[in-house]
Amino acid sequence: MVKLIFKEDNLSMKDRTFGIIKPDAVSKNLIGAVLKRIEDEGLKIVAMKMIRMTKAQAKGFYKVHEGKPFYESVTDFMSSGPCVVMVLEGDDAVKKYRAIMGATNYKEAKEGTIRHIYATDIEKNIVHGSDSRENAEFEIGYFFNALEMKGD
Numbered sequence: 001m002v003k004l005i006f007k008e009d010n011l012s013m014k015d016r017t018f019g020i021i022k023p024d025a026v027s028k029n030l031i032g033a034v035l036k037r038i039e040d041e042g043l044k045i046v047a048m049k050m051i052r053m054t055k056a057q058a059k060g061f062y063k064v065h066e067g068k069p070f071y072e073s074v075t076d077f078m079s080s081g082p083c084v085v086m087v088l089e090g091d092d093a094v095k096k097y098r099a100i101m102g103a104t105n106y107k108e109a110k111e112g113t114i115r116h117i118y119a120t121d122i123e124k125n126i127v128h129g130s131d132s133r134e135n136a137e138f139e140i141g142y143f144f145n146a147l148e149m150k151g152d
């Protein structure tokens with residue numbers, strides 16, 4: 001019994017996160033570079049598609065930021081062109097992908113992170129990644145249905 005609980009705890013280490021290759025990255029032909037980095041770091045892409053969000057969809061996605069000074073601008077940006085949405089899987093996926101992305105402000109992002117290398121603006125910062133397992137599940141459900149999830 002004790003052994004079984006321990007086994008389940010181990011399995012739960014392999015988790016999922018949600019990512020977006022934002023419209024600035026798509027327009028700069030950086031889809032391939034971002035995907036390569038994700039795969040090279042050992043995260044598995046288990047679902048992916050290119051979409052263009054409406055303003056309303058972008059507002060729903062960034063609802064946690066409603067009322068903040070950048071809310072209108074960031075939702076305009078996120079609905080300004082196509083982006084790639086994806087589900088990533090791996091050990092400690094939420095934390096790992098956030099580390100690969102780097103800080104929100106590219107000027108504060110650690111050297112070698114995606115935002116440090118490619119971002120040129122605090123708002124147009126190349127990628128999104130969920131900040132918690134709970135938010136990852138909400139964001140995955142916002143963009144993908146069960147049929148689109150490989151392995152489910």
Ligand code: ATP
Pocket residue numbers: 065070074103104122123124125127128129130131
């Ligand atoms: P994301 O949620 O996109 O992964 P993040 O978690 O690093 O980014 P958040 O605080 O959630 O940062 O902000 C969401 C997005 O809003 C940022 O990625 C950026 O595009 C924009 N943003 C955040 N802070 C600012 C700011 N001070 N000025 C302009 N845009 C901002």
Ligand code: MG
Pocket residue numbers: 129131
């Ligand atoms: Mg965020």
